[in-house]
Amino acid sequence: MSNLIKYVSNTASIIEDEWQKVTLPPSHEPERKQAGKVVLFKLTGEKTVHADQIAETVIPATGKILIPLSVWLVRKDEFTDRLKAGELGIWMETHKLVETLVESQADLNVFPLIAVHVERFADGRIFSIGTLLRTRYGYKNELRATGDVLRDQLFFLKRSGFDSFLIRADRSAKDALQSLKDFSEPYQGAVDNPVPLFKRYNRNATMELKP
Amino acid sequence: MYKYDQLDQQIVDERVTQYRDQVRRYLAGELTEEEFRPLRLQNGLYIQRQAPMLRIAVPYGMLSSRQLRKLGDLARRFDKGYAHFSTRQNCQLNWPKLEDTPEILAELATVEMHAIQTSGNCIRNITTDQFAGIAPDEVVDPRAMAEILRQWSTFHPEFALLPRKFKIAVSGTKQDRAIVQAHDIGMEFYLDANQKLAIKVWVGGGLGRTPILGSVIREHLEWQHAPTYCEAIVRVYNLHGRRDNAYKARIKILVKALGIEEFSKQVEAEWAHLKDSQNTITQAELARVSEHFEPMPYATLSVNSASYEAAIASNKAFANWVKRSVHAHKQAGYRAVTLSLKAHGIAPGDATSEQMEVVADLAEAYSFGELRVSHEQNLILADVALDDLFPLWEKARAHGLATPNVGLLTDIICCPGGDFCSLANAKSIPIALAIQDQFDNLDYLHDIGDLELNISGCMNGCGHHSIGHIGILGVDKDGSEWYQVALGGKQGNDASIGTVIGPAFSAEEMPSVVQRLIDVYIQERTPEERFIDTVRRIGTAPFKANVYANKETSLV
Ligand code: SF4
Numbered sequence: 001m002s003n004l005i006k007y008v009s010n011t012a013s014i015i016e017d018e019w020q021k022v023t024l025p026p027s028h029e030p031e032r033k034q035a036g037k038v039v040l041f042k043l044t045g046e047k048t049v050h051a052d053q054i055a056e057t058v059i060p061a062t063g064k065i066l067i068p069l070s071v072w073l074v075r076k077d078e079f080t081d082r083l084k085a086g087e088l089g090i091w092m093e094t095h096k097l098v099e100t101l102v103e104s105q106a107d108l109n110v111f112p113l114i115a116v117h118v119e120r121f122a123d124g125r126i127f128s129i130g131t132l133l134r135t136r137y138g139y140k141n142e143l144r145a146t147g148d149v150l151r152d153q154l155f156f157l158k159r160s161g162f163d164s165f166l167i168r169a170d171r172s173a174k175d176a177l178q179s180l181k182d183f184s185e186p187y188q189g190a191v192d193n194p195v196p197l198f199k200r201y202n203r204n205a206t207m208e209l210k211p
Numbered sequence: 212m213y214k215y216d217q218l219d220q221q222i223v224d225e226r227v228t229q230y231r232d233q234v235r236r237y238l239a240g241e242l243t244e245e246e247f248r249p250l251r252l253q254n255g256l257y258i259q260r261q262a263p264m265l266r267i268a269v270p271y272g273m274l275s276s277r278q279l280r281k282l283g284d285l286a287r288r289f290d291k292g293y294a295h296f297s298t299r300q301n302c303q304l305n306w307p308k309l310e311d312t313p314e315i316l317a318e319l320a321t322v323e324m325h326a327i328q329t330s331g332n333c334i335r336n337i338t339t340d341q342f343a344g345i346a347p348d349e350v351v352d353p354r355a356m357a358e359i360l361r362q363w364s365t366f367h368p369e370f371a372l373l374p375r376k377f378k379i380a381v382s383g384t385k386q387d388r389a390i391v392q393a394h395d396i397g398m399e400f401y402l403d404a405n406q407k408l409a410i411k412v413w414v415g416g417g418l419g420r421t422p423i424l425g426s427v428i429r430e431h432l433e434w435q436h437a438p439t440y441c442e443a444i445v446r447v448y449n450l451h452g453r454r455d456n457a458y459k460a461r462i463k464i465l466v467k468a469l470g471i472e473e474f475s476k477q478v479e480a481e482w483a484h485l486k487d488s489q490n491t492i493t494q495a496e497l498a499r500v501s502e503h504f505e506p507m508p509y510a511t512l513s514v515n516s517a518s519y520e521a522a523i524a525s526n527k528a529f530a531n532w533v534k535r536s537v538h539a540h541k542q543a544g545y546r547a548v549t550l551s552l553k554a555h556g557i558a559p560g561d562a563t564s565e566q567m568e569v570v571a572d573l574a575e576a577y578s579f580g581e582l583r584v585s586h587e588q589n590l591i592l593a594d595v596a597l598d599d600l601f602p603l604w605e606k607a608r609a610h611g612l613a614t615p616n617v618g619l620l621t622d623i624i625c626c627p628g629g630d631f632c633s634l635a636n637a638k639s640i641p642i643a644l645a646i647q648d649q650f651d652n653l654d655y656l657h658d659i660g661d662l663e664l665n666i667s668g669c670m671n672g673c674g675h676h677s678i679g680h681i682g683i684l685g686v687d688k689d690g691s692e693w694y695q696v697a698l699g700g701k702q703g704n705d706a707s708i709g710t711v712i713g714p715a716f717s718a719e720e721m722p723s724v725v726q727r728l729i730d731v732y733i734q735e736r737t738p739e740e741r742f743i744d745t746v747r748r749i750g751t752a753p754f755k756a757n758v759y760a761n762k763e764t765s766l767v
Contacts, residue, residue, distance in 0.1 A: 121246070121372075122249055122332070122372050123372065123454065124332070124369075124370070124371055124372025124373055124374075124449055125449060125450055125454075127368055127369040127370070127371065127372070127449070128369055128446050128449045128450050129450075131369050131446075135484075136484060150246060152233065152246070152250055153371070153372075155366075155368070156366075156368040156369075156371045156372075157368075158368075159368035159369075160368050160369055179229075182225060182229045183222060183225050183226075183229075183366065184221065184225065185218055185221060185222065186222075186366055186368075187222070187362040187363060187365050187366070188362070188363045188364075188365075188367055188438070188490055189488070189489040189490045190367075190368045190369065191368075194488070194489040194490075195489050196363075196489060196490050197218060197362070198362075198492075198493065198495075198496040198499070199489065199493070199496075201218060203216060203218065203496070203499055204499055
């Protein structure tokens with residue numbers, strides 16, 4: 001049973017996942033700890049992706065493929081046809097910068113799908129990344145949250161511009177669906193509705209709750 | 212104060228439903244401990260040493276009599292009949308049962324209260340000056356903006372899971388009383404050269420581990436941009452703040468690592484995109500919210516009251532209390548009153564259910580049914596007529612709410628510490644009580660004069676020890692509890708971080724250590740000097756010498 005929730009014309013439902021997620025093979029390089037290295041003024045402590053991993057990543061010959069950002073950056077030219085066929089999506093981790101993707105491909109709307117992978121559900125960078133993709137870089141197609149995606153974060157993900165959610169395999173997507181309706185009228189503007197409450201209603205007269 | 216409309220009410224009601232279900236799923240084993248943790252924290256629920264602790268939000272410290280009565284009632288029904296008021300102007304129940312917390316929240320919602328974002332790695336309760344709206348030195352009443360920012364930050368989707376907690380303070384006075392420089396974002400509202408409302412913005416202050424005062428990121432920001440400018444700051448932090456080490460995860464570490472220039476460059480670049488976007492406040496919205504903070508319907512009173520003057524002249528106890536607890540007011544014939552929650556022998560900031568009910572009644576009888584919580588952990592009645600001060604004092608005194616020690620040494624600011632808090636290195640309440648005991652002579656206390664003594668049970672600094680004139684920090688050495696003493700910290704415009712004077716002391720030594728510090732001050736002070744002034748003039752060396760000299764002799 002699929003664990004993918006997707007909004008189609010404003011209604012969220014559970015649908016089959018058509019995309020094959022491509023992952024990097026393990027590296028042959030000896031693991032070197034990166035701790036202490038400051039990357040873009042932040043200590044990420046993330047594993048580096050090695051060239052051999054990128055080179056050895058196996059790309060399925062047919063169907064819709066979701067490839068890692070690192071593979072896209074290096075092997076971009078291989079994917080021209082797949083991209084044209086609407087069969088290429090990109091996934092990135094939360095410690096990667098949106099700007100890296102944008103520098104490699106100015107018009108993000110050539111991708112039918114961008115996925116952001118969150119390693120731990122408590123990593124709120126995913127919300128800013130979604131917001132930037134939608135508001136700053138004009139991405140309009142499917143934006144998917146993958147990884148440690150749990151029901152109690154869905155409402156925030158939705159408000160940050162995500163419209164599909166691959167719920168962690170051991171949890172029920174059906175249960176998770178309900179959380180998308182947790183709050184009917186949020187205060188602040190965000191991606192899903194940029195207009196804040198005080199502009200949506202005449203709050204001098206909201207004792208009757210009329211828009 | 213701000214009153215909910217149906218939209219505000221709907222949000223807190225829906226929150227209760229959401230939280231009730233989260234607790235249900237946790238108890239049913241559908242949520243792991245780790246998954247439930249951020250959820251309960253964002254609702255103010257800690258799992259503590261003895262029992263859970265529930266932190267209830269008191270937005271910018273404002274309460275109505277009705278709300279305080281409800282708090283008293285909840286403390287009686289779901290706790291041991293008392294509650295604790297914290298340095299973040301919030302209210303904490305120390306012994307509720309996890310299973311009861313949804314019900315407590317549902318009860319709170321009936322009086323327009325909640326526990327949203329009182330903990331967890333998100334934007335916390337916004338704090339301000341306890342004399343907002345009535346202080347004679349106030350330039351701008353910051354409460355309407357604090358309310359607008361409260362709404363903006365409530366469930367802000369982009370900032371729901373930040374690297375670490377995030378605290379905002381606002382003020383509108385020349386003399387800062389909201390410690391804006393010690394917050395992740397501090398906003399001082401003022402009127403600019405064109406008499407337009409503007410904000411001076413600080414960023415990267417904080418009192419926990421590595422206490423540091425904030426840096427000015429913007430001298431002048433037009434008021435309507437407050438939310439979008441905060442969005443720019445918090446976004447840069449959310450994306451680039453460290454997440455690999457909780458002790459290095461506050462925004463102050465990022466600001467320090469980048470330098471304020473680079474940090475503000477990044478913020479400004481971000482803000483260029485956000486400026487004037489939809490979250491920009493409209494004049495109409497400011498006007499709507501401001502209406503809730505209109506001055507009270509004051510009576511026209513003369514500046515003096517004969518009965519009040521007579522009571523001072525004839526009653527020394529009343530006069531002592533007036534000296535410490537009665538504060539100036541914008542309106543002729545009115546005063547603000549601090550009800551001390553620092554009765555000697557009671558944990559600082561604690562109030563019983565009965566006391567809360569008494570204060571609620573007093574507020575209703577004498578102060579338009581409203582009150583405030585101060586970050587010094589006292590309760591404030593902000594609008595009391597001169598003639599009412601004496602009867603108010605008599606009633607407050609009868610319930611242990613009129614200890615005349617406000618602003619004095621025994622008005623100790625103290626976190627719950629090792630008795631309650633699972634993060635603590637050491638107990639803090641017994642130290643506070645022992646010091647209060649040592650200085651139990653009122654005349655002596657008044658002679659020592661203005662002094663702020665702060666105690667935190669660990670580096671997190673909830674007792675704001677690093678800005679105490681005397682700051683005491685519980686530390687753990689080889690599994691036992693020790694106390695480090697710092698001198699010369701201060702809140703206000705000329706804020707400073709205290710300097711540690713040397714090796715830590717045991718709990719038993721603490722009252723005499725404080726005594727020796729006071730002895731040096733009494734000996735060295737000039738007639739007009741407060742404790743902090745003397746420390747600043749002569750430095751910490753003489754204090755240190757006196758404290759440790761004696762210690763060494765006793766060791767030989
Ligand atoms: S300072 Fe430490 S011990 Fe005290 S309340 Fe805060 S976390 Fe707990």
